[in-house]
Amino acid sequence: MNRLREHIRRNLIGSILVTYVQFTPLSSLSLSSNMASTASDVTQVQSNKTTRFTSVKALTESPELTSLPPSYTYTTNPDDEIVEDPHEDDPIPIIDYSLLVTGTRDQRAKALRDLDQACEDWGFFILINHSLSKGIMENMIDNVFAFFNLREEEKQEYAGKDVMDPIRYGTSSNVSMDKVLFWRDFLKIVVHPEFHSPHKPLGFREASAEYCRRTWKVGKELLKGISENLGLEGNYMENAMNLDSGFQMIAANLYPPCPQPELAMGIPPHSDHGLLNLLMQNGVSGLQVLHNGKWINVTSTADCFLVFVSDHLEVVSNGKYKSVLHRAVVSNKATRMSLAIVIAPSLETVVEPAKELLDNESNPAAYVGMKHRDYMQLQRSNRLNGKSVLDKVKI
Ligand SMILES: O=C(O)CCC(=O)C(=O)O
Numbered sequence: 001m002n003r004l005r006e007h008i009r010r011n012l013i014g015s016i017l018v019t020y021v022q023f024t025p026l027s028s029l030s031l032s033s034n035m036a037s038t039a040s041d042v043t044q045v046q047s048n049k050t051t052r053f054t055s056v057k058a059l060t061e062s063p064e065l066t067s068l069p070p071s072y073t074y075t076t077n078p079d080d081e082i083v084e085d086p087h088e089d090d091p092i093p094i095i096d097y098s099l100l101v102t103g104t105r106d107q108r109a110k111a112l113r114d115l116d117q118a119c120e121d122w123g124f125f126i127l128i129n130h131s132l133s134k135g136i137m138e139n140m141i142d143n144v145f146a147f148f149n150l151r152e153e154e155k156q157e158y159a160g161k162d163v164m165d166p167i168r169y170g171t172s173s174n175v176s177m178d179k180v181l182f183w184r185d186f187l188k189i190v191v192h193p194e195f196h197s198p199h200k201p202l203g204f205r206e207a208s209a210e211y212c213r214r215t216w217k218v219g220k221e222l223l224k225g226i227s228e229n230l231g232l233e234g235n236y237m238e239n240a241m242n243l244d245s246g247f248q249m250i251a252a253n254l255y256p257p258c259p260q261p262e263l264a265m266g267i268p269p270h271s272d273h274g275l276l277n278l279l280m281q282n283g284v285s286g287l288q289v290l291h292n293g294k295w296i297n298v299t300s301t302a303d304c305f306l307v308f309v310s311d312h313l314e315v316v317s318n319g320k321y322k323s324v325l326h327r328a329v330v331s332n333k334a335t336r337m338s339l340a341i342v343i344a345p346s347l348e349t350v351v352e353p354a355k356e357l358l359d360n361e362s363n364p365a366a367y368v369g370m371k372h373r374d375y376m377q378l379q380r381s382n383r384l385n386g387k388s389v390l391d392k393v394k395i
Pocket residue numbers: 251253267272279286287326327328338340
């Protein structure tokens with residue numbers, strides 16, 4: 001017991017037991033302050049009270065929270081990075097979905113050109129007129145909020161153990177790997193090829209089934225346009241990525257108000273696995289995308305989709321389209337919720353550059369093939385860190 005305590009003291013006390021509000025994500029470590037401390041561990045243990053939290057939401061609801069617990073302190077180097085609003089002469093691209101699917105020939109051709117440029121210049125765009133009604137969007141947002149508002153014990157039923165669990169509720173990103181905790185709770189649900197849903201709150205299943213069915217269709221239409229833009233058959237992605245058994249996942253993120261937002265991070269810079277990611281948010285901003293070396297603040301209304309080019313589209317296009325690095329910062333004003341829909345190849349698909357695009361001389365393969373399932377495992381077993389997973393398949 002003494003040895004175990006010593007081990008815990010050495011490894012953990014310096015980083016998390018500094019103030020008397022202590023966050024112990026998902027594990028059941030219980031530390032008390034009667035353990036001896038040294039100057040290098042902790043300068044002052046303020047109380048012998050320890051409280052366990054399993055989510056940022058629960059932490060923010062604690063009356064003891066007055067400042068950011070040190071385990072959440074995320075350091076960026078302000079000299080190294082520029083954060084800006086979009087410039088008038090280089091605005092975030094806007095794609096009108098209705099023109100892609102029901103526009104005249106000329107309108108569709110123009111929309112396709114815009115889509116091609118958006119994927120190439122930004123790896124990101126705002127999608128408007130996307131065919132999902134305001135009612136469907138709002139109903140989904142309400143149900144996701146209702147899930148996060150369940151009691152912690154109810155949500156803990158879905159606390160994921162394995163990265164491939166079909167429903168996973170959690171906090172931060174990967175608490176066993178994260179050096180710093182992130183100011184974010186999440187719920188991830190696999191919804192295709194097999195549909196899963198938490199059984200609470202009432203109505204979640206129906207709202208999510210409808211939302212997922214419709215966003216899948218939007219994703220497939222965009223991929224059709226993207227295939228054509230790459231000079232491939234319109235149904236290339238559908239066939240080569242085996243979208244009949246394609247992988248679709250909901251990733252809902254909750255960012256409660258943070259007492260010291262400038263010191264914390266909601267989700268660190270990363271790119272997503274899959275082909276495309278369709279994100280909506282509750283009208284509260286926080287997303288930043290990296291464009292020409294600068295972090296650009298993305299503001300949008302709740303009725304559009306923010307669409308990301310993801311890692312597998314970078315691979316299939318052999319690097320013509322690059323997956324976009326993005327992150328979410330937090331605020332002290334309002335709770336932000338974002339809901340991402342990952343549109344991805346089937347788990348058994350080996351994703352590699354489209355052979356039709358390759359040429360040994362002028363365009364050799366720049367990535368090795370990897371099964372989507374293995375890519376996901378790799379991503380989930382590493383710290384969320386820029387494009388480090390994609391780098392592993394780069395030649
Ligand atoms: O909350 C956001 O805006 C970003 C979320 C995100 O990047 C993700 O879920 O992969």
